[in-house]
Amino acid sequence: MCLAVPLQITSMLPNGFARGEHSHVQVEFSVALLENPQVGDFVLVHAGVAIETLDEQSARETLSMLKEVVDGSQPR
Amino acid sequence: MSELIKGNKISIDPITRLEGHGKIEIFLDEAGDVDKAYLQLPDLRGFEKFAEGRPAEEMPQITSRICGVCPGAHHMAATKALDAMFHVEPTITARLIREVYYNLHYFEDHILHFYFLGGPDFIVGPTAPKGERNILGVIDKVGVAIGKQVIDIRHRARKLIDEIAGRAIHPVLGLPGGVSKQMTVETRDSLRIFVKDAVAFAQFTLKVFDDIVWKNPTYRDLLLGDVYRCESYYMGMVDKDGHPDYYDGDIRVVDQKGKEFLTFAPKDYAKVIAEHVEPWTYVKFPYLRDIGWKGFVDGPGSGMYRVAPAARFNVSSSMSTPLAQEQRLIYEKAFGGKIVHSVLANHWARLIEVLNNAERLEQLIEHEAFLAPEIRNMNLGTPTEGVGIVEAPRGTLIHHYTSDANGIITGANMIVASLANVAAMSMNIQSAAKAFIHKGKVDEGLLNMVEMAFRTYDPCLSCATHNLPGKMPLQVNLTQVGQPHRSLLRASDGSITESETQKEA
Numbered sequence: 001m002c003l004a005v006p007l008q009i010t011s012m013l014p015n016g017f018a019r020g021e022h023s024h025v026q027v028e029f030s031v032a033l034l035e036n037p038q039v040g041d042f043v044l045v046h047a048g049v050a051i052e053t054l055d056e057q058s059a060r061e062t063l064s065m066l067k068e069v070v071d072g073s074q075p076r
Numbered sequence: 077m078s079e080l081i082k083g084n085k086i087s088i089d090p091i092t093r094l095e096g097h098g099k100i101e102i103f104l105d106e107a108g109d110v111d112k113a114y115l116q117l118p119d120l121r122g123f124e125k126f127a128e129g130r131p132a133e134e135m136p137q138i139t140s141r142i143c144g145v146c147p148g149a150h151h152m153a154a155t156k157a158l159d160a161m162f163h164v165e166p167t168i169t170a171r172l173i174r175e176v177y178y179n180l181h182y183f184e185d186h187i188l189h190f191y192f193l194g195g196p197d198f199i200v201g202p203t204a205p206k207g208e209r210n211i212l213g214v215i216d217k218v219g220v221a222i223g224k225q226v227i228d229i230r231h232r233a234r235k236l237i238d239e240i241a242g243r244a245i246h247p248v249l250g251l252p253g254g255v256s257k258q259m260t261v262e263t264r265d266s267l268r269i270f271v272k273d274a275v276a277f278a279q280f281t282l283k284v285f286d287d288i289v290w291k292n293p294t295y296r297d298l299l300l301g302d303v304y305r306c307e308s309y310y311m312g313m314v315d316k317d318g319h320p321d322y323y324d325g326d327i328r329v330v331d332q333k334g335k336e337f338l339t340f341a342p343k344d345y346a347k348v349i350a351e352h353v354e355p356w357t358y359v360k361f362p363y364l365r366d367i368g369w370k371g372f373v374d375g376p377g378s379g380m381y382r383v384a385p386a387a388r389f390n391v392s393s394s395m396s397t398p399l400a401q402e403q404r405l406i407y408e409k410a411f412g413g414k415i416v417h418s419v420l421a422n423h424w425a426r427l428i429e430v431l432n433n434a435e436r437l438e439q440l441i442e443h444e445a446f447l448a449p450e451i452r453n454m455n456l457g458t459p460t461e462g463v464g465i466v467e468a469p470r471g472t473l474i475h476h477y478t479s480d481a482n483g484i485i486t487g488a489n490m491i492v493a494s495l496a497n498v499a500a501m502s503m504n505i506q507s508a509a510k511a512f513i514h515k516g517k518v519d520e521g522l523l524n525m526v527e528m529a530f531r532t533y534d535p536c537l538s539c540a541t542h543n544l545p546g547k548m549p550l551q552v553n554l555t556q557v558g559q560p561h562r563s564l565l566r567a568s569d570g571s572i573t574e575s576e577t578q579k580e581a
Binding site: 015016030032033044046048049051052054058061062065066068069 | 123126138141142145188192193210211212227230231244245246
């Protein structure tokens with residue numbers, strides 16, 4: 001299944017693109033669909049396109065939830 | 077890799093697996109041509125455990141938060157599972173509101189796929205430089221004004237979803253027996269204006285497809301040819317009249333000739349579908365129990381089935397709305413009949429569904445009960461067990477929960493649409509590899525053609541989800557008898573490196 005991992009924008013790139021990061025993994029994506037994207041925003045990315053901006057609390061709640069799911073995936 | 081050392085324990089951060097490489101193993105014969113190819117995908121298996129012990133009412137919110145690409149589909153499947161679990165039928169008004177929400181979700185999701193994800197393959201072209209294979213390249217081809225229209229119509233759809241369901245990405249609409257919010261006159265009026273533009277936009281997009289894709293002989297050959305083709309069983313939800321239904325109905329399975337194999341009610345899914353486990357992946361491969369798992373092969377003897385837009389057309393007789401049906405007849409004529417095995421046909425079928433969604437919205441919002449205050453049936457029974465199935469934009473999505481008498485989840489199972497297509501994706505990749513790799517020569521063009529084999533399904537798989545077309549991390553391992561192992565690695569920045577080990581196969 002796909003997972004909605006929020007990424008935080010770390011830098012804006014030319015031509016409507018941005019770079020985002022979570023846990024040292026960097027991803028480049030289009031921000032063409034977002035209104036006024038800013039460095040520091042948390043976004044959800046689908047197929048290389050940021051489809052939604054999340055507020056920080058919501059992003060952190062989702063990340064926390066994902067961590068629980070992933071921890072449940074650990075081999076025992 | 078992000079690794080954290082605490083004491084003597086090394087933790088590998090989950091994100092590195094979520095962003096994991098799709099891995100393709102290709103085995104060559106002595107001449108350097110392709111013998112076999114396999115697709116290996118990262119997946120997780122912790123969801124079921126995560127769900128246990130939580131109140132059942134939280135499931136529509138939890139699943140829509142975790143599954144990012146189609147939160148609306150998970151929200152709706154989970155809500156329907158709660159209806160079943162609490163033994164309650166939603167009111168007519170609640171059903172109308174749910175369907176309006178769901179058709180809006182489909183509309184914006186499918187538009188996103190065509191212009192942003194599939195568009196780079198067809199509008200810009202699979203062999204275009206990777207710097208152009210993105211939305212900017214698409215806008216360059218279709219024009220800036222059209223690019224703005226795409227962004228605007230999708231934005232309006234999202235805004236309406238927000239009004240109806242809270243936030244589009246974290247909907248709070250579905251409750252067992254109903255919905256949380258009554259429809260307002262203002263939102264209904266906004267919907268009336270939207271659907272007129274949505275119908276026109278869907279028709280325009282079908283014309284773009286016809287002009288740029290279907291009228292291009294190269295693309296037409298790809299759509300009709302044997303490289304991207306697979307003759308499997310097909311599964312999808314149909315209404316009582318045999319139309320594709322995204323929200324509710326029975327599930328129909330047809331064979332390779334289009335003949336009905338069986339039809340089942342959602343609650344009986346486990347009698348029909350089994351899941352095969354391979355030792356090399358967490359991905360579970362769903363298959364038809366009555367036929368059995370026969371490996372990565374198609375044909376009537378293999379229980380492999382496919383889902384997604386073209387599969388929905390294969391299992392249904394006609395569309396529920398007139399303009400979409402007109403377009404479907406053109407589609408069927410182009411492919412030479414009602415049953416279509418072309419893998420790339422999904423792109424076309426998806427756009428016909430967009431038109432169907434827009435027309436369907438028009439029907440739903442004019443229903444006399446749409447604005448009524450009866451949005452929830454509170455005759456809830458003692459919770460036990462529930463199955464909720466919807467057609468997600470990517471295919472049949474199954475949620476199944478069991479609970480104790482207090483509504484606390486004791487078991488959960490989800491069969492996600494894309495997983496039904498993974499075996500086919502692997503086969504399609506093998507077919508593409510055989511067509512494009514000769515004498516051991518592999519280049520960037522091959523990787524693009526390989527991506528096309530599974531991008532047509534719009535898979536909700538973690539490796540495909542977060543990366544731009546042409547930049548999905550991909551590792552291709554080549555094994556040839558008597559030759560050193562070779563590995564082609566494409567990083568998420570799109571750069572490609574090739575390595576060779578001394579060890580011979």
